Amino acid sequence: MKAIPLSRAARMITRGTWSFLTSRPLVVSFELTHSCTANCRHCDKGKIKPEPDGLLRAEDYGRLRGELKPMAVQLSGGEPLLRRDLEDIARAVKEPSGLPYLILVTNGRLFTEEKYLALRALGVNQFSISLDFPDERHDEFRQSPGLYQHLAKLVPTLAAHGFDDVALNTAITRENLPALRAIYERATEWGVSISYSAYTPLRTRSMEHYIQSEDDLALLRKTLDELLALKARSGRIANSAWTLSGIHDFFLHGTIPGCNAGRRFMVVTPTGGLRPCSMFENTYTSHREILKEWVPNNDCGGCYVSIRSYLDASFWTLLRDNLSQRVFSHNGSAKNC
Numbered sequence: 001m002k003a004i005p006l007s008r009a010a011r012m013i014t015r016g017t018w019s020f021l022t023s024r025p026l027v028v029s030f031e032l033t034h035s036c037t038a039n040c041r042h043c044d045k046g047k048i049k050p051e052p053d054g055l056l057r058a059e060d061y062g063r064l065r066g067e068l069k070p071m072a073v074q075l076s077g078g079e080p081l082l083r084r085d086l087e088d089i090a091r092a093v094k095e096p097s098g099l100p101y102l103i104l105v106t107n108g109r110l111f112t113e114e115k116y117l118a119l120r121a122l123g124v125n126q127f128s129i130s131l132d133f134p135d136e137r138h139d140e141f142r143q144s145p146g147l148y149q150h151l152a153k154l155v156p157t158l159a160a161h162g163f164d165d166v167a168l169n170t171a172i173t174r175e176n177l178p179a180l181r182a183i184y185e186r187a188t189e190w191g192v193s194i195s196y197s198a199y200t201p202l203r204t205r206s207m208e209h210y211i212q213s214e215d216d217l218a219l220l221r222k223t224l225d226e227l228l229a230l231k232a233r234s235g236r237i238a239n240s241a242w243t244l245s246g247i248h249d250f251f252l253h254g255t256i257p258g259c260n261a262g263r264r265f266m267v268v269t270p271t272g273g274l275r276p277c278s279m280f281e282n283t284y285t286s287h288r289e290i291l292k293e294w295v296p297n298n299d300c301g302g303c304y305v306s307i308r309s310y311l312d313a314s315f316w317t318l319l320r321d322n323l324s325q326r327v328f329s330h331n332g333s334a335k336n337c
Helices: 006-022 056-068 088-092 113-121 137-142 147-159 177-190 214-234 241-253 288-294 306-311 315-327
Strands: 028-030 073-074 101-106 126-130 166-172 193-198 265-266
Touching: 006 101, 028 056, 028 147, 056 088, 056 265, 073 088, 088 113, 101 166, 113 147, 126 147, 147 166, 147 177, 166 177, 177 193, 177 214, 193 241, 214 241, 241 306
Parallel strands: 028 073, 028 265, 073 101, 101 126, 126 166, 166 193
Antiparallel strands: none
16 A cells, blocks of 8 residues: 555544544444345345434434544544445544544445545545455355446556555455465456455354464464564555454464454444444443443453454554654454455
8 A cells, every 4th residue: 555645644643643542433333224235154244224214314323423533543444445424434434634534345246446536635545345255256255246346447557557555354254264375476467555454254244254273373483573574575465464364363273362343443323323443332321331341351352353453453563663664564454354
């Protein structure tokens, strides 16, 4: 990903430091809908669903951004492009200062070049597009025929604009483990960056996609070492070395302690409920309530999705990474899908 301009990076670091000192979330994920155009095997938010009463409007998201003051916001779902008022929401969330750093997380089915350019003009800084396999196996895994060919045409077209703000996101599962290197090569071929995260059974309550066997763990360790070497050479991998290395430990031990859900990151549901984590339905009315009731009792280590793997790092690790790269890594993505 292209380095953030120094002036904006300074504002982000200032906002992030303030958030650390005041126990406010660095990143907030606005789940705009729980409907989706796909039905991914590793996700719990598949298929089109009736929208609930009380769906938040653009002005509600602007108000929440003002109350929470995060360094970064991601617009996610479900599939956020199902929202007809997505452009209004992006406009309401963005401050005149250029903050927060704004990330759109999408499976890409409804994404077009025209929508990309329109959302860029409204201040979306990063476009995160999911890719599980480097070929048509992606369609079967997401139960969305033709999706891979759509991405194969769209992503290089977006990259050709030269803004370097598109990144693929791959959740590592038992099924795509042998293809992780090939997915990196596809990202390089298409001219975009890539970020990896770990499948968690917290979403589906299924261990079917979880990496457990000794042979698979050995392959994972070997592949991650290869990716770390490629990261050092090409810069196409958005994960920090710290977070990329931790993926193996998560699958090996089945847990990662020290989760900062509710303190460093949180989720807003489509109807405005505040959740410390997208994996649980515990819903609160204020961030203060989350800090009081959830954070002191949170002993969960059951995920290592991107938003957590990045924000569990120490303050000094995060500061060093952002100063050296001047980029908010795609590790900011809260979704596993």
